[in-house]
Amino acid sequence: MLKIKHISAFPDAYLSLFSTPKDGQEDTLREFTNALERMAGPNGLNLRDQKDRYKFKGDVLEVLAELFFTRFNSDPAYGLTDYKPIGLNEDYGVDATGTNANGHFSVVQVKYRKNPMNEIRFKDIARTAAHGVYQLGLVKQDHTIFVFTTAHKVNWVCEKEFGDALVVVNRAIIQRAIDNNRNFWKLCFTDVQQYIEYHSGCSFVI
DSSP: OOOOOGGGGSHHHHHHHTSOOOTTOOSSHHHHHHHHHHHHSTTTTOOSSHHHHHHHHHHHHHHHHHHHHHHTTTOTTTOOEEEEEOOGGGOSSOOEEEEOTTSOEEEEEEEOOSSTTSOBOHHHHHHHHHHHHHHHOOOOOTTOEEEEESSSOBOHHHHHHHGGGEEEEOHHHHHHHHTTOHHHHHHHHHHHHHHHHHHHSOOOOO
């Protein structure tokens, strides 16, 4: 079962986002983020302000990240086992932890970008590395700092400073794995639905 807690705040919204695509739509990351932008917009969930809208979009991507890493945990390039989201009151730069393909403890930062051309900045990953090293016991080794993002890439400074420790699961990688992968999206919906039913005691049908 999903471990992340964000779903409880907007269960109907999450069910809608992960439900079977409507006529004319495809099971793609682009359709998913378009639906997310509409939901976070002025005619969507009626979120209070821009800060709440940013938070909602980031939370949704964190849910997708857990689903992604759970489904592809054996991939040698970006697989993580023992994926554990960080608690809401403990997030100082790390969104989740896991164990990489080499058996090393790793940290995950999830970054949503509406415009994929907006690169992930060095200071964002520096916070992740610092939180991982000083509070979570991260040892800097190859493939131990993961970035899951809808952006195309991270800033070149990130690549230079973190080198082989950095694993960027960017928009292109996510798309190759999940676009029109009907089984992936069906399992995502099932996981979200089961989480809601377990925590609410109610059954939902869409």
